[in-house]
Amino acid sequence: MHALITGSAGFIGHALSRRLLAQGHRVTGFDAMSDYYDVELKRARHRDLAQYSGFTAVEARLETPGAVRDVMEAAKPDIVFHLAAQAGVRYSLVNPQAYVDANLVGVANILEAVRAHPVRHLMLASTSSAYGGNISLPFRETDRAVTPLTLYAASKIAGEAMAHSYAHLFSVPTTAFRFFTVYGPWGRPDMALFLFTRKILSGEPIEVFGEGAAERDFTYIDDLVDAIVRLSDHPPPLPSEGGPVSDADTLSNVAPYRLVNIGGGRPVRLDAMIGALEAALGREALRILKPLPPGDVIRTHASTALLDALIGKVPETPLEVGIPAFVEWYRSYYPDA
CATH class of the missing domain: 3.90.25.10 (UDP-galactose 4-epimerase, domain 1)
Structure with a gap:
């Protein structure tokens, strides 16, 4: 498998890249090396990945026009793991523009790149913050996510909705997954x-x-990566080719799209x-x-x-x-x- 992983110098992107590389897959890592936190830690993560011959690093920003599309055209990946984002709940109160750029424009550019260069599975990172003011516990993927409490959460919900529209319009098999406090x-x-x-x-x-x-709901990084890798082998089917796997399934009735929680419960x-x-x-x-x-x-x-x-x-x-x-x-x- 050849995977494109955005946010490969981030916490989760690094761990996922390392797992796939150790299994013998090729990884093209795409990261902006933004200064939201210590850039040297991010560079150290990429140096750690460079020990694998199958790793190729690309330093670029999601919101730069054509950047993702050019990487997709050159790499021709089988699967895309979109993990790059402007993270942080409280920082969205300080620098909202960063969330618009990375989490809205960035997702749009990812979707356009996948539209131009189809893959067997697009996997899109979201967040438990999407549940916002929901008071029903535990958080179920079928709960309505209409009460985000921060711009960060709102931007991730918007990314899920954008991805669903592309899955419907262009038959892009897409899984969006919501993380729960990864450490x-x-x-x-x-x-x-x-x-x-x-x-x-x-x-x-x-x-x-x-x-x-x-x-x-603390989620250990190795468990999270294991779940992502396992889910990558289960792209949502087209509506005409398959149905829900259980009563809890969020499989769309109009698109090959599914939303999944990843947490320990x-x-x-x-x-x-x-x-x-x-x-x-x-x-x-x-x-x-x-x-x-x-x-x-x-x-x-x-x-x-x-x-x-x-x-x-x-x-x-x-x-x-x-x-x-x-x-x-x-x-x-x-x-x-």
């Missing part, structure tokens, strides 16, 4: 686990939003996550309890019924295993921490 080695510096680790090791207090009572309180981190670090955190900031929700909880029906496996690594693995990586990457 693990090579993680993102703007996310809680990374921030907490740095501050605890340096003796700084950590800000605990939701006063520790907020719950998140086991929410954990933030204060319990901090306790597991303290145990792994061998240090206690100085905590400053704060209310939830605008755009955050008190609880995320994935329904895994559809994921299980499609691949027979859901993320299962517990925090007690995943957090020590992250700490081990962190201490090796930052030996002076």
Whole structure:
């Protein structure tokens, strides 16, 4: 298989690229190396991938006219994993234009490139933030996503809708998947686990939003990648060629399109996550309890019924295993921490 992976220098894109390369596949990695967080960490991820002869790196921006299409024409991939995006819930309050550029214009350019150069499966990353103000738990893919709480969430919902329209108009087999709080080695510096680790090791207090009572459906990176790879072998069929796999299926009745949650379905309180981190670090955190900031929700909880029906496996690594693995990586990457 030859895969085009956008966001290959990102946390998830790097992990997925590494998995596919280790399995002997070829990967063309597309990344802008944006400065939303430490660019050197992103370059280190690409250097890690460069150990594989099947890896080709392209540094370009999604929103640049023709950039994705030119890469598609040259690489001729069998499958596209679109993971690149402007991430972050709170940053969307500071720099909304970045979300319009990467998450709206960027998705449009991906769809046009796939239209010009068809692939057997387009896989599009979305987010659990799409559920927004939904109060029904667990979050089911069949729930209406009409109450986004941030521009980030709204931009990802828009990307899902745009992808569905292209799947309908041009018969592009498309799976959009919603992630739930992904963590693990090579993680993102703007996310809680990374921030907490740095501050605890340096003796700084950590800000605990939701006063520790907020719950998140933490998903270990290796479990997430395993689910993505397994799902890649299940492109949605055309309406005339197949039907739903279960009552939980979101298969469109007018397009080869499906929406799938990827999460473990086991929410954990933030204060319990901090306790597991303290145990792994061998240090206690100085905590400053704060209310939830605008755009955050008190609880995320994935329904895994559809994921299980499609691949027979859901993320299962517990925090007690995943957090020590992250700490081990962190201490090796930052030996002076």
